[in-house]
Amino acid sequence: MGQAIVNGLAEGSIYAVLAIGLVFIYKITEVANFAQGEIAMVSAFVAFTVLERFGAPLAAALVVAVLTGGLAGLLMERIAIRPVLGSGVLGPAVVTLGLFFVLHGTATVLWGPEVHPFPSFFGNETLSMGGLLVSKQHLAIMAASLVTALALSAFLRFTDTGLAMRSIPQNRFAARLIGLDVPRLYGLTWMIGAAVSAMGGILLAPIVFLNTNMMVDMTNNAFAVAVLGGLGSLVGAFVGGLILGVVKNIGVIYFPTEMKESMAFVIVLVVLLFKPEGLFGKPQFEKI
Amino acid sequence: MQRGLAFAILAGSMAAMLSGPARSEPDMSKNEIVIGAYAGLTGPIPLTGAQMQTGWQTAVDEINAAGGINGRKIRLLIEDDQYEPSRAVSAARKLVERDGVFLMTGLGTPTTTVVARYLERAGVPLLFPMGASASQLNQAGLKSLFMAQPAYSSQAETVIGWMVDHGGVKAPCQINQVDPAGEDHSLGYRRAAEKRNLPVIIEGTERGTMDFSAAVLKAKNAGCDMVYTGMPLESSARVVTAADRLGWHPKFVGFTTQADASLIKLLGPLAEGFHAAEITLAPESDAPSMRDYLAQLKKSHPDTPPTFFITYAYASMMLAAKAIRETPEPLTRKGVIATLESWKEADGGLLGPISYSAADHDGKKSLYIIEVKGGRWHKVSDWIDPGPAR
Amino acid sequence: MIQIEELEVGYGRSVVLQGLSMAAEEGRITSIIGSNGAGKTTLLRAISGMVRPRRGSIAVRGARLERMSPREIVRLGICHVPEGRQVFPELTVAENLRLGAIAVGSKVDEARQQALVFTYFPRLAERRGQLAGTLSGGEQQMLAVGRALMAAPDVLLLDEPSTGLAPKLVQQVFRIIRELNRREKLTVLLVEQNPRLALQLADYSYVLVNGRIAASGSADTMESEAIVRSFYLGSAGHGGDAPACPAVVGLGKEQGD
Incomplete structure (x- = not known):
């Protein structure tokens, strides 16, 4: 049981990393980014190419990957999202779904269907704490997702840019009217959200191996986590990820392992029945 | 996937019914045998298609250079089906009805599923196609289809049986991907376990699972000392790393899919001790059939490495030639089928011993066990041939 | 200060402002009176850049x-205070x-600036959190x-600050606007549906009907014109499109600028 909880926390922290980027973008721009995981995958492949082709040190490759992710987010917002922003909720969602396929397909063409080992920055050792085992890589992911959630929350809470970002979804008309640079803030939001997911990609790749399908299942779970945590809460995304991971791993002790993946959606459904705004979401003021 | 398959079968059957298949035997030429093949030379699997083509052609070159089969040279006609069932059926119809091929082979699970049913009606033998789940086809009871790769169920049964009987394993268990192939692996595992009065412990995981910790922890807590992974190669590797993170190092076992250098590349030192199954001789083997093959490949396709698909295609074409050679004159399709059904531990060359019966066309059950030692796969058993099903 | 010439603004096929010309003098309060749908809000949005005019010019101190x-x-x-409660509801007053x-x-x-705001609106200081x-x-x-x-604007564009407020509160808001204009030297362009309030506050007023200036003048001259009131009050009751009023034709001739 103890080990199942630890495994769940480890698995959940992976969902959390991706969900945090997802929630960040959704919170500010109100766009569900279905391509989030694919940005992570492409960024990890870029790191891999930099490592293999140019023999760069690992740290440099990881920095390149995060920058790639950020740039990808910026370009996506600029080229694909901005033109359809006026077309309701479905327009941007369909565009991000399209971007999922574009990124997935392009990556398959560029890097092929092969699966590659990916080096870990933290080593592959496992630590034992009171008989419970957890790998260094998982600990790193847990720490990274917590730090990211807190850092982004602090950024939104305590900086001028963060305040400006938070104001936009509450009243986009007024935000423009008082002279906020809404397009630039949207671009910045996508850049940050995508860079966070790129970080998730390079943290995850050593565990699941680098391949073009590595993020598909993760993205599904990250969406479940985002809804579970309450779509507007970064800390909710972190805690939601851990809860989902733990419940799934404890659940399989009592139910067949085959049921594990469907449990995510049962949990989400149950939470939404009793708390439609998610665990950490606030009931919203009426949007103007 | 299942629905897609069912639809493909339906479409294929309808196409077959409409065609009014030619059941009559073709007039055999005294100096030529035409063999047809379908393969995806373009489309999603062009690399595999090209390798199969290379292997088939290498065998045909070798046979024809030696004067053919009983004086008849082989003419090989390959149609590109782009890995699409409907195109594969059209290709097969063209080959049978227009080109008058004597027998057929091919590549691809979805395409073979459909083409096999058309050829069954047309009475044309379909020999040793390369497709993933052989038992699905074999269970359909097709008289004209002969498979030369062991079904997953057969592989699982043989490999797990060997691990218990010879590998010091006491409590084998299985982690599968929940799909038809996974079901096949379970079937074989159950048979092996029942035969030895061992409990059955199976953990099913979804396709695309990235974190196997939960399934692995359950297997560990169940007291398993061996895990058979019925899933794609990279998933098996994830199972091994998930166990390693739990400080658990049981014996890990796979089947033909895991018998690949990329498993070692992915796992590094963790790959040590991984067991898998191989169904063709390794290029390092010093068997005469391997030496002949490598020499011929060098002659026909210089600079081409002997990959699994090339080796399999070559070996299966040589096997088809053997069946024709052993069939008494006058050469007929029925005669070839009768010859194949009479094989008992016949020498399948690179494919090892092969045994068919009238009831069992899934006759290539022979395999041998390989294990990763010192960063390379090593053969650790002789050919194991469970023989035809009773 | 604000000089508008031949301004035409529309959405899709409909034309809201048709060749409107007007001016607002520096340091003065200028009001635009009109019924619902006359184009008042569109005019302010054109000035603040929220809608792009099709034709015409808007110049402020020479800048286009x-x-x-x-x-x-x-x-x-140039700051626009929009109609309705266009605040950020989930942020604090201070934010x-x-x-x-x-x-x-x-x-x-x-x-x-915050100190300034709190002197004019002590209520906001109390509720800042x-x-x-x-x-x-x-x-x-x-x-x-x-x-x-x-x-720290020079020009304040105010869109119907009285909407939905109790009469006492309206008086208070208007007094503050007047003070801002006098003490802070703010140029104010005020859009108002209630002509009595607008005329009472403004130094100069325009009457907007169907996207055109129908009349203009200083507060005292405008108020004395019974015509304005009768046309305006007559149409206000209907809401929506201002009906073509016989007076409009006559007034249109007086359009000076």
Whole structure:
């Protein structure tokens, strides 16, 4: 049981990393980014190419990957999202779904269907704490997702840019009217959200191996986590990820392992029945 | 996937019914045998298609250079089906009805599923196609289809049986991907376990699972000392790393899919001790059939490495030639089928011993066990041939 | 100060402002009176850059606004206080105010402007930590004005500040506008549906009917014109499109600028 909880926390922290980027973008721009995981995958492949082709040190490759992710987010917002922003909720969602396929397909063409080992920055050792085992890589992911959630929350809470970002979804008309640079803030939001997911990609790749399908299942779970945590809460995304991971791993002790993946959606459904705004979401003021 | 398959079968059957298949035997030429093949030379699997083509052609070159089969040279006609069932059926119809091929082979699970049913009606033998789940086809009871790769169920049964009987394993268990192939692996595992009065412990995981910790922890807590992974190669590797993170190092076992250098590349030192199954001789083997093959490949396709698909295609074409050679004159399709059904531990060359019966066309059950030692796969058993099903 | 010539604004096929010309003098309060749908709000949005005119020009101290973004216009010192409660409901009063300053960047002294806002609206100082969405209607209106003042503007565009407020509160808001104009030397362009209130406050007024200026004049001359009142009050009751009033034709001739 103890080990199942630890495994769940480890698995959940992976969902959390991706969900945090997802929630960040959704919170500010109100766009569900279905391509989030694919940005992570492409960024990890870029790191891999930099490592293999140019023999760069690992740290440099990881920095390149995060920058790639950020740039990808910026370009996506600029080229694909901005033109359809006026077309309701479905327009941007369909565009991000399209971007999922574009990124997935392009990556398959560029890097092929092969699966590659990916080096870990933290080593592959496992630590034992009171008989419970957890790998260094998982600990790193847990720490990274917590730090990211807190850092982004602090950024939104305590900086001028963060305040400006938070104001936009509450009243986009007024935000423009008082002279906020809404397009630039949207671009910045996508850049940050995508860079966070790129970080998730390079943290995850050593565990699941680098391949073009590595993020598909993760993205599904990250969406479940985002809804579970309450779509507007970064800390909710972190805690939601851990809860989902733990419940799934404890659940399989009592139910067949085959049921594990469907449990995510049962949990989400149950939470939404009793708390439609998610665990950490606030009931919203009426949007103007 | 299942629905897609069912639809493909339906479409294929309808196409077959409409065609009014030619059941009559073709007039055999005294100096030529035409063999047809379908393969995806373009489309999603062009690399595999090209390798199969290379292997088939290498065998045909070798046979024809030696004067053919009983004086008849082989003419090989390959149609590109782009890995699409409907195109594969059209290709097969063209080959049978227009080109008058004597027998057929091919590549691809979805395409073979459909083409096999058309050829069954047309009475044309379909020999040793390369497709993933052989038992699905074999269970359909097709008289004209002969498979030369062991079904997953057969592989699982043989490999797990060997691990218990010879590998010091006491409590084998299985982690599968929940799909038809996974079901096949379970079937074989159950048979092996029942035969030895061992409990059955199976953990099913979804396709695309990235974190196997939960399934692995359950297997560990169940007291398993061996895990058979019925899933794609990279998933098996994830199972091994998930166990390693739990400080658990049981014996890990796979089947033909895991018998690949990329498993070692992915796992590094963790790959040590991984067991898998191989169904063709390794290029390092010093068997005469391997030496002949490598020499011929060098002659026909210089600079081409002997990959699994090339080796399999070559070996299966040589096997088809053997069946024709052993069939008494006058050469007929029925005669070839009768010859194949009479094989008992016949020498399948690179494919090892092969045994068919009238009831069992899934006759290539022979395999041998390989294990990763010192960063390379090593053969650790002789050919194991469970023989035809009773 | 604000010079508008031949302004034409429309949405899709409909034309809202058709060749409108007007001016607002520096340091004065200018009001635009008109019924619902006359184009008052569209006029303010055109000035603040929220809608792009099809033709015509908008000039402020020589700068041409009609191709500028709202951000550029705000940075010129022209702030629009929109109709309704256009605050950020889930931010505190203090945060709402800060945004007004953030939007124009480092050139304003945030502390000084906040002190100014709190002297005019002591209520906002009391509620500074409260979420804007929990404020009363009058307080939200004050907050919207205060947020605009945070940008240290020269020109305030006010869209129906009286809407939905109790008469006593309206008087209070209008008194503050008057004070801002006098003491802070703010040029005010006020859009108002209630002609009595507008005329009472403004130094000069325009009557807007169906996207055109129908009449204009200083407060005393306008008020004396019974025609204006009869046409205006007559149509206000109907709401929606202002009916063509016989007086409009006559008044149109008087259009001076």
